[in-house]
Amino acid sequence: MKKSNLWSLRLGFSGKESDKIEKLGLEKFLKHSYDSKFDKQLPAFLDDDPKTLLELKALRESIKTADSEFKKKVLKKEIYSNVELKKWWINKMRTDEFPLRENMVVFWHNHFVSTSQKVKVNYWIYQHNMILREHAFGNFKELTKQIVKSNAMIKYLDNVDNKKGKYNENLSRELLELFTIGIGNYTENDIKEGAKALAGLNYGDEGGVYRKIPEDNSDKTYFGKTGNWKSDDLVDIIFEQKNIPYLITRKILKWFIYDNPPEDLVVYYGDYFRKQKFEIEPLLTKIFTEEFKKENSGNKIKNPLVYILQLCDELQMENVNDAAIMAFIKQQGMDLYNQVNVKGWDGGNSWLTSQIYLQRNNTADLLCSGKSLNRKVLKTMINGVEKEKSEYEKTAVKVAFDSGGNNKTIISELSDRLLFAVNDSEQKDMENLLKYDFDPKDPHADFAVVRLFNYITKLPEYQLI
Template identity: 60%
Template sequence: MNPNSLWSLRLGFSNKQAAAIEKMGISKFLDASFKTNFDNSIPDFLKDSPKTFADYRELRKKSKELTEVQKEEQKRDFQKQEALTSLDMKAWWLEKMMSDSYPLQEKMTLFLHNHFVSTFQKVKMNYWIFEHNQLLRKHAFGNFKDLTKAILKSNAMLRYLDNVDNRKGKINENLSRELLELFTLGIGNYTEEDIKNGAKALAGLGIGENGGVYRDKIADDSEIIYFGKKGHFKVDDIVDIIFKQKNSPYLFTKKILQWFIYDNPSEALVTYYGDYFRKKDFEIKPLLEKIFTEEFDKNTAGSKIKNPLEYSLQLISELHINPRNSRPMVAFLKNQGMDLFNQPNVKGWEGGKSWLTSQIYLQRNNIADLYCSGRENFNQKTMGTMMDENSNRPALRKTVIQLDWNKGTNKEIISELSNRLLFQVDNDTQKDFENILKYDFDSQAQNADQAVLRLFNAIVKEPEFQLI
């Protein structure tokens, strides 16, 4: 595979940035990516969603004069509206991923979204989930220690990991445990006492109007021992102590390597980049810069299975599809096991081989057929059973698709598309492609575009296309 196409996919979601990487070089492209603006505006679809407890209190106040039946009806309407708002937020994020000229910020936000998991299903407040998402975006190239402190004080995380139930005399260890196990050090690098004492330091930290606040009446101000340090610690204190531990850089560095390049990075690489991360005081930008520039020249193609976003957004980009509605894509991602804002558990999406079960592979082939036939306004039922042109079911609205290819012989066209889309083509695969686009192919013929499109459809169904 062309290295510029490969790294366009790795630093974004499609081949769109390949030309810019080739022209600018990887270092200058990264510099431009790091300078991406942070948009702090609130989308219109959130204007009527409750943003604070005061908003909730106002809603309850208005419902006092209603009958029980009316209250139940109001509750159902509210839940339905919030569910629709959640769909709008997923579509909004997808559109950001597809439209950004330098999508690395969104790719990092998505990575952090799966590192610091907080779901709408549990939190049930769209605005808090949006704030959480914006916090990740704001710190995407910032300091990991500072981001960890900010996340622990976000309303979404405090609700998601039950710290609202953590109080003196009735300790809840969820947030304290995941802080160590999943967010910073990893299993085996802390004790149960560290979890218990960390929970005491977090006791009383609850939801506030603009993020987490301690409530004196339920806070635990007792002296604790945390990783050998004795004191009256609070949230920022315990984070500072965690990041002084020997293994503090390695979990995050390993997950970065897994997200962008290797499903199974070597321990030597994790240690090498992790030590550099510590040396740079846990600044994310220099870590990314070092990893990407040093791994760019290595032959690493085919070392990671594409996640559903990388797979589907690459198809959309290659076919120049401009979706009229992103909700079908939201549904497809959910079917693929990558439901935005709703990971299956606090560990997030597993990645790796979980992205390529037989069912997921079949769904990917189906969506390739749909896109290549100009159908982008599909539904879940369509994904399960491909629609027939002669079916009695209603016809799906079609969109104009355009596949870029250079006119030439069949072998030249196969080589061009293969170099752009696959990391390798063996002899048997080459023969299969030549059976689709035969030796006497005329690139000037009236049906040439359709013939090349059939070739493209075959390529994107190859097992190798599932890899980057």
């Protein structure tokens, strides 16, 4: 696979960035990605959702005395906003000129997990998502401070129940175990003292605020330092610890390049991250530019987003339904805003179970045959069950290829673009599909190349980047 194609998949969600990487070079491409602007305008579908604590309280009070019709209407609006929020984000991934920022938002979203199912307030989920977008390439310590004080995280990890004398340790524990330093680098006492420091941190209109009655203003000893610590203080102290950089560098390497990152690279990049005072942009530049020079393709299984967006891009599909993309990745175990638990998606082999592989193959068959992807169709495809032919919508598909080539050059062209390796058996199969007498000028040439592409999507090598 050409490096520009490989890194387009790793840094974006499809092969669309390969020409830019080729033309600009990786460093300039990264700079453009870091400098990319993003929309801060509140999406219209959230206009009528409650945003302040007073609005939330008023809505909840009205529900208490309301009839069943009104309650159904409120629930329907909540579900609608949640679905629109997912579609809004998927559209950004698909249409942004430099989608690395959105890829980083997905990464942080899976690091600082906060699910809509638990949080329920869609505006808080949106706020959480915008914090991740704004700080995607910023400072890890500052991002951690902002997330700990977000309404979504306070709700998700039950910190509203964390009060002086009646402590809830959830947020304190996950701050250490999953968000910053990792298991083995703190004590149970640090968790208990951290919970005291977080006691009373409750919802606010724009983020968490301390409430006087449940707040604990006693001195706490955290990692050996004593004082009346609050949430920001905890983060500052954590980031002074020796092992702070390694959990996050391991996760970044896993997200972008290696399902099983070599430990020496985790330490090497982690030490650099500490020297950069936990600035994310220089860390990413160092990782991407140094790993770009190596031969390291085939070390990572594509996640469902990369799989489906690459498929749609290669087939040059127009007007792809964002709701169908949303349904496909949910079916594949990557439901946005709804990870199974606070640890997030495992990635790696979990993206390629036999069931998921079957779903991928069925979807590739569907799209390569010119049938459009929609949520109803996906529901019937879980076990390969076909719908009635009349229920499919047809859509035009074709795969880009050099019409001046021959069967072998076109096979080589697609292999370079799509596969990190090709064995002799696969090469023969492809040559049997696109025979020596193939005429690229023939009106039916597009169909033959799409058939070849469909074969390629079934290969184990196609699942890897």
